[in-house]
Amino acid sequence: MDEFKPYRIVIAEDDALLREGLTLLLRAEALDVVATASDAVGFLTAIDAHEPDVAIVDVRMPPTHTDEGIVAAVEARRRLPGLAVLVLSAYVEQAFATDLLSYGSSRLGYLLKERVGRVQEFMTALHRVAGGGTAIDPEVVAQLLTRSRPGNKLERLSPREHDVLALMAEGLGNAAIAERLFVTGGAVHKHIRSIFAKLDLAPADGTDRRVAAALRYLENA
DSSP states (O other): OOTTSOOEEEEEOSOHHHHHHHHHHHHHTTOEEEEEESSHHHHHHHHHHHOOSEEEEESSOTTTSSSHHHHHHHHHHHHSTTOEEEEEESSOOHHHHHHHHHTOSTTEEEEEGGGGGSHHHHHHHHHHHHTTOEEEOHHHHHHHHHTOOTTSGGGGSOHHHHHHHHHHHHTOOHHHHHHHHTOOHHHHHHHHHHHHHHTTOOOOTTOOHHHHHHHHHHHTO
């Protein structure tokens, strides 16, 4: 999707203040919030009624405040293939981050709610997800990398390869990684090839090795 297209958005968030704040922010950015919901049932009803381009979904929603948002997001994607989903969480939840990526890499994001207050970063992530990419919160990446168990394949990576993998997991492309790390595009390409080799990620039809690499460390965190 074009970054400037006013794509249609449904918001599912039980915190009324955050829900209203998101709505005002997105409309100020010329995006079309077609519906909001405070629970999973209302969210899925809105998905069926409006067939939006993007859904922004809280992980924990009524009635149990456990995984209703993740479950609803998966169901929404089943009902509306190609729906872009940006999941919001109050803190790093490894299992939910892994589950989210396990259902496919395109048009998916996982951000901490605090990122919403950093408008430029939040909007960049939203546009990336809406455009078909993946966006994982940098804090999620950092915490999961530091929790990595000794002896797993991540131990094979050099410090610079860890840096590259972290930025890959956030959803950055090679050019953006090069800019962030102040290296050449060729150097980034070389590091990524090395990461794939060290994580035993061989080329395969239909496999996104960038996302597979991110899943590898999520699963071993």
